[in-house]
Amino acid sequence: MKIFLKKGRERPVERGSSWVFSGALEQVEEQGEAGSVAEVFSADGQWLARGLWCGEAAELSVRVLERREDVPVDEEWLTTRLATAAARRFSLAGRPEHWQGTTGWRIAFSEADGLSGLVVDQFGALAVVQLGSAGWSGWEGRIQKALAEALDGVEQVVFEATDEAARREGLAVGADYVATSEAPVWFRESGAEFSVVPGGGQKTGFYLDQRDNRIRVAMLAKGRRMLSCYCYTGAFEVLAARAGALSVEGWDSSVPAVAAARLHAERNGVAEKVTYEVADVPARLRKARDRGESWDLVVLDPPRLVHSRGGLERGLRAYKDINLLALKLLAPGGLLATFSCSGLLDAGTFRRALGWAAADSGRTVQVMGDFGQPFDHPRLVGSEECDYLKGFLLRVD
Numbered sequence: 001m002k003i004f005l006k007k008g009r010e011r012p013v014e015r016g017s018s019w020v021f022s023g024a025l026e027q028v029e030e031q032g033e034a035g036s037v038a039e040v041f042s043a044d045g046q047w048l049a050r051g052l053w054c055g056e057a058a059e060l061s062v063r064v065l066e067r068r069e070d071v072p073v074d075e076e077w078l079t080t081r082l083a084t085a086a087a088r089r090f091s092l093a094g095r096p097e098h099w100q101g102t103t104g105w106r107i108a109f110s111e112a113d114g115l116s117g118l119v120v121d122q123f124g125a126l127a128v129v130q131l132g133s134a135g136w137s138g139w140e141g142r143i144q145k146a147l148a149e150a151l152d153g154v155e156q157v158v159f160e161a162t163d164e165a166a167r168r169e170g171l172a173v174g175a176d177y178v179a180t181s182e183a184p185v186w187f188r189e190s191g192a193e194f195s196v197v198p199g200g201g202q203k204t205g206f207y208l209d210q211r212d213n214r215i216r217v218a219m220l221a222k223g224r225r226m227l228s229c230y231c232y233t234g235a236f237e238v239l240a241a242r243a244g245a246l247s248v249e250g251w252d253s254s255v256p257a258v259a260a261a262r263l264h265a266e267r268n269g270v271a272e273k274v275t276y277e278v279a280d281v282p283a284r285l286r287k288a289r290d291r292g293e294s295w296d297l298v299v300l301d302p303p304r305l306v307h308s309r310g311g312l313e314r315g316l317r318a319y320k321d322i323n324l325l326a327l328k329l330l331a332p333g334g335l336l337a338t339f340s341c342s343g344l345l346d347a348g349t350f351r352r353a354l355g356w357a358a359a360d361s362g363r364t365v366q367v368m369g370d371f372g373q374p375f376d377h378p379r380l381v382g383s384e385e386c387d388y389l390k391g392f393l394l395r396v397d
C-alpha cells in the first residue's frame with residue numbers, strides 16, 4: 001500500500017522520526033489490513049520510507065522501519081534486524097550471562113533498534129515479545145521464527161500486547177501465540193534468582209531496565225534500614241538484603257506481585273531480613289509519617305504517573321507528593337533513590353518536582369547522583385522516544 005503525506009509533513013520522517021500520525025496523511029492507496037507493509041511518500045511523490053500500517057482508526061498510522069528504498073521489510077529483514085540488535089549488546093560486554101551472574105536482558109528496544117513498536121526481553125530460555133502497535137498484527141509467526149534464528153538458547157516465545165496498544169489501536173495477540181502455561185521461568189540477575197510467568201505480570205514480567213540501578217542501591221544498603229515503595233516482585237529488596245541491609249520492607253498494591261516478591265526472598269535466602277505489605281503506597285506513606293516511622297534508605301519506583309501531555313501537571317503533583325512524604329520519613333543522613341518512568345517527563349522537570357518536595361520538607365536535600373537506563377535499553381541521540389527512565393539519589397540532613 002502507498003501513503004502520501006500532506007505538504008510539509010514529511011519533515012519529521014526525513015529527520016528520523018519513526019512515527020507517522022493520521023493527521024499527516026493526504027492520501028492512502030491500496031489500503032491493507034493492519035500489519036501491511038506501507039510505502040511512505042511525500043506530497044510530490046518522493047519515496048521516504050517503508051513501515052507497517054497500524055490501521056485506519058489508529059492515531060499513529062505508520063511505524064517506520066526502513067529508510068533504504070531497495071530493502072524490503074519481510075521475514076529475512078526481521079531476522080537480520082533482531083540479530084543485529086542482539087549483537088550490538090553482546091559486543092559491549094560479551095555474552096550477558098558472563099557478567100554479573102545475569103541471564104535476563106533486553107534484546108530489542110523498539111525505535112532504538114529500528115523496530116518501532118516491538119520489544120523483546122530474554123529470560124534464559126524464554127523470550128517475551130511485547131507488541132506496542134497494531135502495525136505488528138499478524139507478524140507473530142514471523143517474529144517467532146526470526147527469534148529462533150537470531151537468538152541462542154530460546155525454547156519458548158510468548159507474546160503480549162501493551163495495554164495502550166490494545167486500548168488505542170485494538171491490538172490483540174493471536175490465540176496461537178498467547179502463553180498457555182503459568183509455570184514460572186527462572187533466570188539470574190547479579191547472581192540472584194528471579195522468576196517470570198510467561199505472559200503474566202506487568203510489562204514483560206520483570207523490570208530489566210532497573211538492573212544497574214539495583215546494583216547501585218544495593219551498594220548503599222549495607223548497614224541501613226531500607227524501605228522499597230512500589231516494590232513489584234522484589235528485585236531491589238533481594239539485592240539490598242544480599243548486600244548487607246539490616247532490614248528491608250517492601251510495599252506494593254498488587255497481591256500477586258507481593259506473593260512473587262516473598263517467593264524471591266525465600267529463594268535467595270533473605271526472607272528473614274525482608275518483610276512485605278500489600279498497600280496503597282501514598283496512603284501507607286502518610287500513615288508511616290503520622291506514626292513517626294523512619295528509614296535510612298528509601299526507594300521510590302512508581303509506575304508511570306504522566307500518561308499524556310495534558311496530564312503533566314497532575315503527574316508532577318503526584319511525584320512531588322510521594323517524594324515529599326519519603327523525604328519526611330528519612331533519618332538524618334538518610335538516602336532517597338527516586339525514579340520516574342514517565343517518557344513525557346524529562347529529567348529536568350522531574351528534578352524540579354523534587355525541588356518542590358525538598359522545599360516543603362523543611363530539610364536540606366542534596367543530589368548525590370543520578371540514575372538512568374542500562375546499555376541494553378539504548379536511546380537514539382536526537383530522539384526522545386526511548387528515553388524514559390530517570391532518577392536521582394538524594395541525601396537529607
